[in-house]
Amino acid sequence: AGQRYEAENSPAVCQGTIDSNHAGYSGSGFCNGTSAVGAYSELTVTAVAAGTATLGVRFANGTGAARPASLVVNGSTVATVSFESTGTWTAWSTKTLTAALNTGSNTVRLVSTTAAGLPNVDFIDVR
Ligand code: GCU
Structure with a gap:
């Protein structure tokens, strides 16, 4: 079983507003x-062992155009x-991504690459 990290729960950082x-x-x-x-949404996730993790990013984008983002893990853009x-x-x-994580705490940041900004971000499931 994985762990869910909500975008609205500290120590997550939302450069924007927490809406409902x-x-x-x-x-x-x-x-x-x-x-x-x-502009970014950052989650701090914990891994019990170093290695490749699956990140399930739940999002909504009610516009007609994609909202591209960089996936930045521990300060490095990985995708x-x-x-x-x-x-x-x-x-x-839910968008499924993979990324290498370190043992212990990791920062996972979604960074908007366009002026439109990110999609709305609900959570990231890590396993
Ligand atoms: C609308 C919508 C927001 C969304 C925004 C956007 O205002 O209500 O939830 O974040 O569009 O384009 O990003």
Whole structure:
């Protein structure tokens, strides 16, 4: 079983606002990132052993255009992710990514690469 890290729970950082106006999210809300290049949602995740982890990012993108982001793990960009349209802001989807994690604490940051900003980010499941 994996561990769920909610984007609205400290020590997570949401450069934007924690909102709860689009149903279907987990926990108490989601991160609505600022609409700007570089705005991020950061989760601090723990790994019991170093190695490749699967990251399930739950998001919603109610626009018609993708919301691309860099996946930055412990300060290094490891992938570019295209968060496609999910149709509406209440339609949540999970994007499965992989990344190498260190034993113990790791920062996982999704950083907007366009002026439109990130999709709304609900949580990351790590296993
Ligand atoms: C709308 C929507 C927000 C979303 C924003 C966006 O304002 O209600 O939840 O974050 O669009 O385009 O990012």
